Amino acid sequence: MVLDRDIRVTVLGNTGVGKTTLIDRIKGTDVVKIKSKKTLEINIEEKRIKLNSQANEPWYSLEAHRSYRIIAIDNPGDYKLRRKWREAMRTYRTAGMLFLLDPEQSIEIQRVAMEDSYNYFLDSLDLDPEKADKKGKSTKYVFHFVVNKCDYFLPDGVEKKSFKISAKIKEKAVDFLSHFAPTMDEFKNTFPRSKFGISYISAMYSSYNAVDKLFEILKVYIYQS
Numbered sequence: 001m002v003l004d005r006d007i008r009v010t011v012l013g014n015t016g017v018g019k020t021t022l023i024d025r026i027k028g029t030d031v032v033k034i035k036s037k038k039t040l041e042i043n044i045e046e047k048r049i050k051l052n053s054q055a056n057e058p059w060y061s062l063e064a065h066r067s068y069r070i071i072a073i074d075n076p077g078d079y080k081l082r083r084k085w086r087e088a089m090r091t092y093r094t095a096g097m098l099f100l101l102d103p104e105q106s107i108e109i110q111r112v113a114m115e116d117s118y119n120y121f122l123d124s125l126d127l128d129p130e131k132a133d134k135k136g137k138s139t140k141y142v143f144h145f146v147v148n149k150c151d152y153f154l155p156d157g158v159e160k161k162s163f164k165i166s167a168k169i170k171e172k173a174v175d176f177l178s179h180f181a182p183t184m185d186e187f188k189n190t191f192p193r194s195k196f197g198i199s200y201i202s203a204m205y206s207s208y209n210a211v212d213k214l215f216e217i218l219k220v221y222i223y224q225s
């Protein structure tokens with residue numbers, strides 16, 4: 001339908017941070033049905049969804065009747081396979097990237113992954129660094145940083161199912177994310193016209209609403225409404 005809209009996004013992050021799990025969860029898929037295996041190739045996942053906010057739109061509005069097609073480019077996270085990121089971003093032009101972080105994993109290693117995503121994103125714009133910088137300065141992209149596996153901050157013995165972020169857990173997740181602030185600032189300096197956001201979720205245990213919300217945010221960035 002003409003009304004339909006695409007949300008094209010590249011999903012990046014170190015191996016094991018939950019990229020594939022998150023993409024699998026889109027559309028309310030139950031996590032128990034998902035078999036996790038290492039991503040070695042670039043996979044394109046397409047899912048047509050209705051966002052929760054659309055239910056609040058009046059029936060006569062276009063928005064109420066739209067479908068959103070999520071096109072998520074799932075990438076391998078192994079550092080040896082990261083050169084594929086540039087390839088993926090060159091081949092499948094997207095609005096920007098979802099960068100996932102895992103509080104269970106080394107900060108140092110993930111910082112390198114974040115720096116790699118920055119460099120490969122620029123490379124994908126133009127292999128000439130000056131031209132890439134220029135493009136970065138003048139174009140609007142979307143960079144959304146996601147602290148995944150926030151269930152990791154729950155005290156032992158607390159039920160994880162239907163995980164909901166509390167103020168206490170968010171505080172810990174914010175603290176974890178602060179280690180990446182210098183790199184995130186670098187993104188902001190290089191892409192001054194772009195949109196930046198942060199989400200705290202558990203791809204595995206958050207309700208579908210929380211997963212859906214991530215794409216609501218992207219929709220607003222991309223379509224400004």
Ligand SMILES: Nc1nc2c(ncn2[C@@H]2O[C@H](COP(=O)(O)OP(=O)(O)O)[C@@H](O)[C@H]2O)c(=O)[nH]1
Nearest residue numbers: 015016017018019020021036149202203204205
């Ligand atoms: N506890 C917890 N485990 C998760 C979460 N998301 C993913 N995982 C697990 O982390 C592992 C790696 O996930 P995967 O999606 O394959 O990561 P990828 O390499 O980034 O695609 C799997 O065993 C998942 O079940 C989460 O939110 N919480």
Ligand SMILES: [Mg+2]
Nearest residue numbers: 019020038039
């Ligand atoms: Mg994967």
